[in-house]
Amino acid sequence: MTVAEEFLLLAYRNDTGKPRIGGTQLNAALAGAAIVELTLAGALRLTEADEPGHKKGRLVATGTQPDDPRLAELVTVAHGRKPKDAVGKVAGFGAWRSPSQNLREALLHDLADAGQCTAATTKILGLFPTTTWKPNPTGDKSAIERRVRAAVVDATTPDDRTAALLSILHAVDLLPKLFPDADKRALKRRGKEISESEWGGPAVRKAVQEVQAVTVAVVVATTTATSAGS
Numbered sequence: 216m217t218v219a220e221e222f223l224l225l226a227y228r229n230d231t232g233k234p235r236i237g238g239t240q241l242n243a244a245l246a247g248a249a250i251v252e253l254t255l256a257g258a259l260r261l262t263e264a265d266e267p268g269h270k271k272g273r274l275v276a277t278g279t280q281p282d283d284p285r286l287a288e289l290v291t292v293a294h295g296r297k298p299k300d301a302v303g304k305v306a307g308f309g310a311w312r313s314p315s316q317n318l319r320e321a322l323l324h325d326l327a328d329a330g331q332c333t334a335a336t337t338k339i340l341g342l343f344p345t346t347t348w349k350p351n352p353t354g355d356k357s358a359i360e361r362r363v364r365a366a367v368v369d370a371t372t373p374d375d376r377t378a379a380l381l382s383i384l385h386a387v388d389l390l391p392k393l394f395p396d397a398d399k400r401a402l403k404r405r406g407k408e409i410s411e412s413e414w415g416g417p418a419v420r421k422a423v424q425e426v427q428a429v430t431v432a433v434v435v436a437t438t439t440a441t442s443a444g445s
Contacts, residue, residue, distance in 0.1 A: 216355060217283050218255065218379050219248040220322055223348075224331060224356045225363070225384065225393060232335065232347030235392050239306075242315040244387045246305035247426030249286050249318060250274070250293055251379045254418040256281040258290050261298070261418035274301050274418065285321050289314065298418075298425040306429070323348050331355060360393065367405045368397050375415045379423065382410035386427040 226234050226241060234241050253259040257279045262269040269275055276294045281287050292314060293301035307313020327334045331354040336346045350356040363381055366373040367390055373381060384390050385406030391399045410423055 216359075217248075217286065218252045218376060218383070219245055219286065219318070220326060220331075221359050221380050222248045222383050223319065223322055223326065224350050224354075224359060225380075226389065227332065227348050227350055229350055229352070229356075232333075232349035235389060236387050238316075240387050241319070242313055243302065243306045243429050244383050244426060245319055246302045246307075246313075246315040247386065247422060247429070248380075248383045249289055249305060249315075250298065250301055250422045251383065251415075251419050251426075252283075252286055253281055253290060253293065254422055255375065255379060255415060256286075258287070259293055259418065261421055269295075272297060272421075274298060274422075285318060285325070289318070298422045299429065302422070302425050302429050363390075364394060366409060367402055368394060370405065373409060373414075375419075378409050378412070378414040379419060381406060382423040383426060385410050386423065 222244060226236065226244070228235055236244075250259070254261075254274075257277055258281045259274045260277050262271055262273045262275055264271045273295055274293045274297070276290050281290075289305055292304055296304065305313070305318075306315045323332065323334070326332045327348065330351055332348045332350045334346055334348055336344055338344050359380075362373070362377050363384065365371045366377055366381055381390075384393070385403070390402040390406050394402060410427070414420070
């Protein structure tokens with residue numbers, strides 16, 4: 216399972232089948248998770264100084280194809296861009312329909328087909344159709360949660376994939392929502408510590424940092440717009 220798929224399973228509530236965070240944050244985090252997965256899989260790398268034909272600090276395609284064809288489509292989108300710009304492009308800020316939203320629906324359908332979640336379509340006010348995605352209690356979500364909990368609550372050392380997932384969860388402040396029984400400040404402190412530690416290589420960490428920066432900008436913009444309209 217990819218980092219993006221694991222993130223989606225944790226982002227959706229077991230009881231309601233709805234995401235724990237707003238759509239804009241969810242799209243930003245999923246975009247970041249996809250870029251991180253592509254760097255972990257070796258499909259993207261971060262350029263160094265003085266590389267012929269490339270500016271420093273750009274994501275470039277390596278020619279390695281990721282296992283998930285859903286994510287393979289994003290290699291072209293990210294190629295030649297700074298991690299921040301790649302995340303923003305995939306998240307589709309300002310666009311009517313973003314690649315991240317399309318990716319979310321495709322991955323959720325894949326997870327449902329694999330028995331990891333159950334889709335149910337209802338109508339809001341009897342008019343507007345909406346789909347919920349309830350994680351399957353017998354699926355892999357519990358095991359994923361245990362891996363993350365071991366790292367942030369029990370302070371075990373995570374592997375690169377768990378560290379990547381945990382860093383995305385920290386970026387959108389999902390850790391306290393996942394583990395409400397744990398100390399909130401301790402969770403945030405541990406999440407920050409892991410996201411800033413040496414794991415996964417510079418391209419992955421840079422992508423995670425950009426997700427965090429983009430998410431903060433989204434939250435600030437949303438808060439400002441809400442305050443202005445009240």
